[in-house]
Amino acid sequence: MRATVFQANTGVDPLLGTRALVEAAERAAGEGADMLFTPEMSAVLDRDRVRAAGSIVTEDEDVALAAMRETAAKHGLWIHLGSLAVRDANDDGRYANRGYVIDASGAIRARYDKIHLFDVDLPDGQSIRESAAYKPGDQAVVVDTPWGRLGLSVCYDLRFPDLFRALSDAGATMLSVPAAFTVPTGKAHWHVLLRARAIEAGAYVIAAAQSGRHADGRQTFGHSLVVDPWGEVLLDMGDKQGVSMVELDLAKVTDARSRIPVLHHRRAIGSVEVAR
Incomplete structure (x- = not known):
C-alpha cells in the first residue's frame, strides 16, 4: 500500500483549507498513492469559537468534505479526512469532531466522532476545553479497505490504549491517528x-499532523509519523508542511504478530483486588 501523509498548517478560512486539501490529494494521486491521510481539523483550525462558528456547517453543506469526495472519485484515491468540525441535525449545541474515510468512488465508507476530548491547562498557559464546544463520540470504528482493516481515532484518543485494543481486537491492521498536538505535549x-500503540497492536500507525504557527495564534508540533508493526519509524516529517509517501508492507503485520502474539494472549481483566 502506498500511503501519503499530508502535514498541514490549517488556518481559519475554510476555502483556503479546502484548496490545500485538494492540492494535497492531487499531488498524492499524481505520485501514485493509494490512500491519503490528512490531520485533525483538516479544513479549519480556529480556537476563536465565535469566529469558528460561522465556518461550521452540516455534512451536506461542508465544502471541504464535498471537494474531497469529488477529488477521490476523480483520481480513484482513497482518503482518510482526519477530521472536520461539523454540525449535527439533532445536537445539544455542540459540534462533532468527525473523521471520514472516503473510497475511490467518492463514497463515505466510515465516520468516526472523537471519543476522548482534550480538557487541560498546559504549562505554557494555554487552557483548552474541547468539551465546551464538542460532544464526545461513543463508538469505536474500523473500516475495510483494499489493503486491510483500518481503525480510526483522533489526536487525544492516542493516550487511551483501550481504544486501540478494541480496534485491533476488531481486526484492524492499520491505525490512523490524525492530530493537532501542542508543542509541549x-x-x-x-x-x-505512537510507537507504543503500533507495538501493542502489531499494526501500522499512520499519524497525519498539523504543524507550525497557525492563523489563530496556536503552534502545533508536526512530526507526522508512520510507524511499522515492530515500532520502527518509517516516516517523520519534522516541522515541514506538504505531503510525503511511504510504502506499507502489510505482511509485516503477520510477521510482528507471529513473533510476539500478544493479540492471542490478551485476557479480559475483571475486578481489581486491593491488598492491605
Whole structure:
C-alpha cells in the first residue's frame, strides 16, 4: 500500500483549507498513492469559537468534505479526512469532531466522532476545553479497505490504549491517528505513544499532523509519523508542511504478530483486588 501523509498548517478560512486539501490529494494521486491521510481539523483550525462558528456547517453543506469526495472519485484515491468540525441535525449545541474515510468512488465508507476530548491547562498557559464546544463520540470504528482493516481515532484518543485494543481486537491492521498536538505535549509524548500503540497492536500507525504557527495564534508540533508493526519509524516529517509517501508492507503485520502474539494472549481483566 502506498500511503501519503499530508502535514498541514490549517488556518481559519475554510476555502483556503479546502484548496490545500485538494492540492494535497492531487499531488498524492499524481505520485501514485493509494490512500491519503490528512490531520485533525483538516479544513479549519480556529480556537476563536465565535469566529469558528460561522465556518461550521452540516455534512451536506461542508465544502471541504464535498471537494474531497469529488477529488477521490476523480483520481480513484482513497482518503482518510482526519477530521472536520461539523454540525449535527439533532445536537445539544455542540459540534462533532468527525473523521471520514472516503473510497475511490467518492463514497463515505466510515465516520468516526472523537471519543476522548482534550480538557487541560498546559504549562505554557494555554487552557483548552474541547468539551465546551464538542460532544464526545461513543463508538469505536474500523473500516475495510483494499489493503486491510483500518481503525480510526483522533489526536487525544492516542493516550487511551483501550481504544486501540478494541480496534485491533476488531481486526484492524492499520491505525490512523490524525492530530493537532501542542508543542509541549508533542515533544514529551508524541513519538513514544505512537510507537507504543503500533507495538501493542502489531499494526501500522499512520499519524497525519498539523504543524507550525497557525492563523489563530496556536503552534502545533508536526512530526507526522508512520510507524511499522515492530515500532520502527518509517516516516517523520519534522516541522515541514506538504505531503510525503511511504510504502506499507502489510505482511509485516503477520510477521510482528507471529513473533510476539500478544493479540492471542490478551485476557479480559475483571475486578481489581486491593491488598492491605
